[in-house]
Amino acid sequence: xxxxxxxxxxxxxxxxxxxxxxxxxxxxxxxxxxxxxxxxxxxxxxxxxxxxxxxxxxxxxxxxxxxxxxxxxxxxxxxxxxxxxxxxxxxxxxxxxxxxxxxxxxxxxxxxxxxxxxxxxxxxxxxxxxxxxxxxxxxxxxxxxxxxxxxxxxxxxxxxxxxxxxxxxxxxxxxxxxxxxxxxxxxxxxxxxxxxxxxxxxxxxxxxxxxxxxxxxxxxxxxxxxxxxxxxxxxxxxxxxxxxxxxxxxxxxxxxxxxxxxxxxxxxxxxxxxxxxxxxxxxxxxxxxxxxxxxxxxxxxxxxxxxxxxxxxxxxxxxxxxxxxxxxxxxxxxxxxxxxxxxxxxxxxxxxxxxxxxxxxxxxxxxxxxxxxxxxxxxxxxxxxxxxxxxxxxxxxxxxxxxxxxxxxxxxxxxxxxxxxxxxxxxxxxxxxxxxxxxxxxxxxxxxxxxxxxxxxxxxxxxxxxxxxxxxxxxxxxxxxxxxxxxxx
Amino acid sequence: xxxxxxxxxxxxxxxxxxxxxxxxxxxxxxxxxxxxxxxxxxxxxxxxxxxxxxxxxxxxxxxxxxxxxxxxxxxxxxxxxxxxxxxxxxxxxxxxxxxxxxxxxxxxxxxxxxxxxxxxxxxxxxxxxxxxxxxxxxxxxxxxxxxxxxxxxxxxxxxxxxxxxxxxxxxxxxxxxxxxxxxxxxxxxxxxxxxxxxxxxxxxxxxxxxxxxxxxxxxxxxxxxxxxxxxxxxxxxxxxxxxxxxxxxxxxxxxxxxxxxxxxxxxxxxxxxxxxxxxxxxxxxxxxxxxxxxxxxxxxxxxxxxxxxxxxxxxxxxxxxxxxxxxxxxxxxxxxxxxxxxxxxxxxxxxxxxxxxxxxxxxxxxxxxxxxxxxxxxxxxxxxxxxxxxxxxxxxxxxxxxxxxxxxxxx
Numbered sequence: 001x002x003x004x005x006x007x008x009x010x011x012x013x014x015x016x017x018x019x020x021x022x023x024x025x026x027x028x029x030x031x032x033x034x035x036x037x038x039x040x041x042x043x044x045x046x047x048x049x050x051x052x053x054x055x056x057x058x059x060x061x062x063x064x065x066x067x068x069x070x071x072x073x074x075x076x077x078x079x080x081x082x083x084x085x086x087x088x089x090x091x092x093x094x095x096x097x098x099x100x101x102x103x104x105x106x107x108x109x110x111x112x113x114x115x116x117x118x119x120x121x122x123x124x125x126x127x128x129x130x131x132x133x134x135x136x137x138x139x140x141x142x143x144x145x146x147x148x149x150x151x152x153x154x155x156x157x158x159x160x161x162x163x164x165x166x167x168x169x170x171x172x173x174x175x176x177x178x179x180x181x182x183x184x185x186x187x188x189x190x191x192x193x194x195x196x197x198x199x200x201x202x203x204x205x206x207x208x209x210x211x212x213x214x215x216x217x218x219x220x221x222x223x224x225x226x227x228x229x230x231x232x233x234x235x236x237x238x239x240x241x242x243x244x245x246x247x248x249x250x251x252x253x254x255x256x257x258x259x260x261x262x263x264x265x266x267x268x269x270x271x272x273x274x275x276x277x278x279x280x281x282x283x284x285x286x287x288x289x290x291x292x293x294x295x296x297x298x299x300x301x302x303x304x305x306x307x308x309x310x311x312x313x314x315x316x317x318x319x320x321x322x323x324x325x326x327x328x329x330x331x332x333x334x335x336x337x338x339x340x341x342x343x344x345x346x347x348x349x350x351x352x353x354x355x356x357x358x359x360x361x362x363x364x365x366x367x368x369x370x371x372x373x374x375x376x377x378x379x380x381x382x383x384x385x386x387x388x389x390x391x392x393x394x395x396x397x398x399x400x401x402x403x404x405x406x407x408x409x410x411x412x413x414x415x416x417x418x419x420x421x422x423x424x425x426x427x428x429x430x431x432x433x434x435x436x437x438x439x440x441x442x443x444x445x446x447x448x449x450x451x452x453x454x455x456x457x458x459x460x461x462x463x464x465x466x467x468x469x470x471x472x473x474x475x476x477x478x479x480x481x482x483x484x485x486x487x488x489x
Numbered sequence: 490x491x492x493x494x495x496x497x498x499x500x501x502x503x504x505x506x507x508x509x510x511x512x513x514x515x516x517x518x519x520x521x522x523x524x525x526x527x528x529x530x531x532x533x534x535x536x537x538x539x540x541x542x543x544x545x546x547x548x549x550x551x552x553x554x555x556x557x558x559x560x561x562x563x564x565x566x567x568x569x570x571x572x573x574x575x576x577x578x579x580x581x582x583x584x585x586x587x588x589x590x591x592x593x594x595x596x597x598x599x600x601x602x603x604x605x606x607x608x609x610x611x612x613x614x615x616x617x618x619x620x621x622x623x624x625x626x627x628x629x630x631x632x633x634x635x636x637x638x639x640x641x642x643x644x645x646x647x648x649x650x651x652x653x654x655x656x657x658x659x660x661x662x663x664x665x666x667x668x669x670x671x672x673x674x675x676x677x678x679x680x681x682x683x684x685x686x687x688x689x690x691x692x693x694x695x696x697x698x699x700x701x702x703x704x705x706x707x708x709x710x711x712x713x714x715x716x717x718x719x720x721x722x723x724x725x726x727x728x729x730x731x732x733x734x735x736x737x738x739x740x741x742x743x744x745x746x747x748x749x750x751x752x753x754x755x756x757x758x759x760x761x762x763x764x765x766x767x768x769x770x771x772x773x774x775x776x777x778x779x780x781x782x783x784x785x786x787x788x789x790x791x792x793x794x795x796x797x798x799x800x801x802x803x804x805x806x807x808x809x810x811x812x813x814x815x816x817x818x819x820x821x822x823x824x825x826x827x828x829x830x831x832x833x834x835x836x837x838x839x840x841x842x843x844x845x846x847x848x849x850x851x852x853x854x855x856x857x858x859x860x861x862x863x864x865x866x867x868x869x870x871x872x873x874x875x876x877x878x879x880x881x882x883x884x885x886x887x888x889x890x891x892x893x894x895x896x897x898x899x900x
Contacts, residue, residue, distance in 0.1 A: 236780055243704040244680040253674035257667045275666045289715065315684055316676075353662075359654045363636060363646075371639035477639065 005117055006103055013099040013124035016362060017092040017133040022084040025135050026370035026477070027379040029264055030406050032136040033413040034060045036077060036087030039070045041419035043078030049412070051423035056170075061406065062431050068171040069138045082416050084382075088136045094144040095133025098326070099124050101147035106330045108154040109298055112337070119333035125358045128272045128318060128325050130365065131265070142172030143322040149182060154297065158186035159196060166203045174308035174320050179203075181304050248316040249306040249324055252278055260316050263376040267364050272318055272325060273332070274357045276350075281328065283335030301327045371477050380474055380482055381407060384459055385414030387472045387485055391457055392439070395487070399453070401445045401460035408435035408442055453488035460484065491775065492544065492556035495782055496537050499562070503529045506790045509805030511567060512828055513607050515836040525805070525837070528569065535572055536565035551760040553775075557782045558759075560701040560745070560752055562789065568746055570604040575749050582728060611743040619664055625657040668737045672751075677744055679704040682796065696885070698745065699796045703781045705774075706759050713762030729754055799883035800828055803895050806881045807863055808837035810897060811844065818899065820857065822849055824864035827887040856900040866892030876900060 028036070038048050038058050047053050048070075049060070058065040072090045080086050102123045107116025123129045132140045145168040152161040165182040168175035183200055248254055256278045259271045273281075288295040305324035309317055318325060340347055388398065392415075400407050412422060417438070425437040435442045445464040450456075458465055465486045474483040503526075510518075510525050518528050539561070544552035555561055564572045577600060580593030601608065618624070633655055637645050645651075676684040681698045702710075732750025739747035763774055788795060793802065811821060811834070821844045823830050834840040849864060852871035856862075861878075862869070865888055869877065879897040886893050 236784060240680075240704055241683065244676075244683060247675045247679065247704060247707055248684070251673075251675035253671050253676070257670045275663065275670055278670050356654055356659055363654070367636040367639035368632075371635055 006120060009120050009124050010096060010099055014096050016130050017095045020366055021088050021092055021134060024366050024370050025377050026374040027377045027382055028084055029378050030409055032087055033409045035069050035073060035136050036082060037409060037413045039073035040077045040082045042070060043074040045419050047423060049422060050426055050428055066138060066170050066172055069141050091136050091140045092133050094141045095129060098144045098147055101151060102326060104151050105147055106333050110334060115333050115337045118336050119330050122329050122333055126273055126329060127270050127361050132322060137319060138172045139319045139322050142168055142175045143326060145171055146178060146323045158190050159199060162186055162203060177308040242310050245310045245315060246306050249321060254316050260318050262317055265319055267369050270361055276353055277332050280332045280335030280339060283338050284331035287334045287338055298330060374477050381410035382414050383474045384483055387474060388457060388459060389415060395455050395457045396439055397456040398440045399445060399456060399458050400440060400442050401464055402442045411440055451488055456488040458486045492540055492552040495556040496540060500533055502790045503533055508793055509801035511801050515833055517603055519836040532565040532569045536561060550763050553778060554756050554759050557778045559699060559785050563699045570600050571746050571749055573600040611739050611746060614740050616738045620661050622657055625660050629655045629657060629660055671741050672733055672736045675707055678702045679707060696796060696798050705777060709762035710755055710758040712765060713758035716761050716765055794884035799885045800887055803883055804833040807895060808834055808839045811839045818861040819859035821861045824848055824868055826865055858900055860900050862898045863895060866896050869896050869898055872898050
């Protein structure tokens with residue numbers, strides 16, 4: 001019965017993740033564009049944007065992205081085309097797969113398939129699970145692999161769990177911490193034999209090697225709390241800072257009302273979970289406190305999962321700890337199941353309220369986010385690329401005003417710039433100072449001197465380019481002019 | 490002993506590093522003849538009495554929690570009447586003798602009436618205002634308008650669907666639910682400033698709020714929660730419910746005051762949590778309390794700009810300057826651009842016929858010899874630098890684009 005019910009749940013999950021996938025979030029952010037273009041480049045040339053052959057990590061913006069998302073996306077964008085939908089598809093599919101996996105994991109953890117089913121329903125409709133499945137978030141791919149590892153762990157296939165956890169380190173940086181925790185957990189629960197110890201040794205060696213390759217530690221170096229806090233604070237304040245960050249991941253207000261302040265991880269007015277879920281969350285805690293010996297693994301999961309996030313400078317940054325959010329979902333499922341058994345007809349009200357909440361969230365995702373919060377994403381590059389595309393053949397030079405975002409990657413993505421050509425033109429110095437390629441130049445515009453440039457298109461803000469010379473204008477979703485295209489003398 | 494040490498240390502700091510009082514406190518206590526030090530000592534005496542009673546009734550750990558906990562320390566310094574109200578309610582709730590209940594009720598009434606300006610101020614955007622049907626209707630309409638605009642005015646969701654999903658009743662329920670959850674905000678409790686500085690996450694203004702708990706007190710509270718018996722739950726359920734309702738009623742940013750009913754609950758849970766720990770861990774907690782109290786005390790007394798707006802400090806410094814230099818001027822013009830300076834100077838006992846309180850723009854005024862002007866930096870635009878005799882530095886720009894701190898010019 002349980003598995004039959006899973007089918008409609010997965011269908012709902014698929015709808016919530018795939019519908020208008022290219023429209024909301026309203027545009028690609030630069031990480032998504034980089035993942036998509038590198039996948040395209042790998043498919044066509046076997047090399048990344050810098051010309052490195054089959055890299056183990058992608059240099060991109062000197063943040064050395066893990067390889068898995070790019071390689072999984074390569075055939076999709078290669079066969080079906082370099083589009084926003086195809087770039088996000090791996091994450092969306094992982095989001096759907098995770099619903100099935102949480103059914104297995106929660107069912108096994110609680111030894112009750114119905115609880116697995118409740119967890120699957122929750123994961124299908126929860127704000128965080130929908131949101132991170134709709135962007136090309138490597139963290140969402142990593143969550144799916146993490147759930148596979150947990151499932152193997154529960155099935156007592158510790159060796160396989162460690163192997164999968166190792167594979168996960170190529171999906172997302174935080175997974176490196178989870179690998180160590182999985183290995184430690186396996187060693188404690190099932191004292192390893194010689195064969196296993198050798199296996200762990202090999203995996204550890206490969207892990208260290210992968211950290212070295214392509215400056216895999218670069219990301220940790222730039223975001224680590226040790227770098228930013230220890231230098232300027234006393235040990236007590238440093239420990240307080242870590243403790244406060246840790247608690248932030250269990251803060252009811254963060255989880256159920258406020259969400260995060262990270263610009264491209266939020267929709268105004270919505271938390272990570274729905275507010276009503278807090279009741280089940282609290283009951284879930286009561287359940288695992290009462291039956292703590294039965295839920296040792298869930299305890300370990302909940303307590304250890306925030307570690308990757310608290311090692312970094314940022315405060316409440318859910319994308320770093322999606323496995324923790326999945327653990328909260330399991331907890332809520334435990335509470336919801338306990339309540340469901342006792343509530344009788346009141347369940348109809350709960351179901352109705354959950355549906356209303358889902359409608360609020362999904363409509364906000366489809367309408368509010370692209371209309372009001374488009375500024376949190378790098379909106380406008382798609383439209384600008386479409387506007388300049390027909391002009392490119394006529395002009396020798398394009399000057400694109402640089403803002404905060406890095407337009408070069410969007411230009412490559414939206415114009416489907418041939419990777420073979422770009423790899424020859426790209427500046428390979430590190431850190432990179434020059435993003436120019438082909439006829440494109442990225443720099444500030446100063447019209448009084450730039451206006452004399454011959455055969456040149458200028459793409460810039462309304463403050464940099466004269467209104468009367470605008471050849472084309474780009475409008476934001478609310479109808480305000482945000483960029484214009486002007487041709488030099 | 491440690492609790493006693495902490496409370497004595499606080500007294501020493503109060504006497505040696507007095508902090509300026511807030512406008513609210515001056516307004517309430519000033520007419521009764523209280524000076525700055527009287528107010529601070531009153532708060533200290535109240536806190537000491539609470540600690541003493543708690544020590545007798547609940548033991549040493551409870552006394553230590555109340556001596557070191559940031560929330561009660563802040564209340565005893567900046568929200569004395571609210572603390573008196575809390576003590577009265579506890580008396581009313583817990584006392585067995587009728588005369589104590591009557592006495593507590595009278596004190597409660599007086600403390601609320603005297604403090605009514607503060608309660609009224611913080612209740613401007615209360616839950617009832619928020620749940621006003623007209624406001625709810627406006628919000629539901631706004632959401633539907635955004636949805637329509639987002640389609641480029643080409644598609645409107647079916648009417649029946651909009652009625653089911655976007656309606657006033659549902660929005661009211663959601664508002665109550667989110668405000669209730671918002672009471673339990675660890676960022677607001679343990680790191681309002683740090684969280685705000687990093688991400689603006691707490692959603693609270695950067696100043697005017699202080700830490701309420703040390704971060705490890707939160708796990709202790711949760712740990713203590715596990716040892717609460719069913720009988721205790723039943724006994725205190727109305728207290729807890731009432732405290733939460735009070736906190737929800739007011740705006741979240743006033744939680745230090747509006748959540749006051751939760752302080753005894755939290756202190757009890759923390760104490761229960763500590764008592765449940767092993768002796769070794771209890772020693773660790775003791776050390777943590779001492780270290781944390783030192784850091785908190787340092788912030789409270791030596792780094793007040795980190796958690797308070799500088800107006801209280803500036804009133805105090807302006808009054809001090811006028812007092813110390815009263816022979817140096819025949820006439821003083823003091824700005825009231827950032828608040829009720831006349832009332833504050835009266836509170837500090839320096840307001841006399843030589844002093845005029847008003848806004849000024851020195852570039853537009855004819856200055857007379859023997860006159861000093863005290864005001865915000867922008868009010869001195871066009872004044873020769875040698876005329877500025879003192880600059881009182883402070884952290885905040887109290888009036889937009891008027892500069893930080895206060896300057897004094899002498900003519």
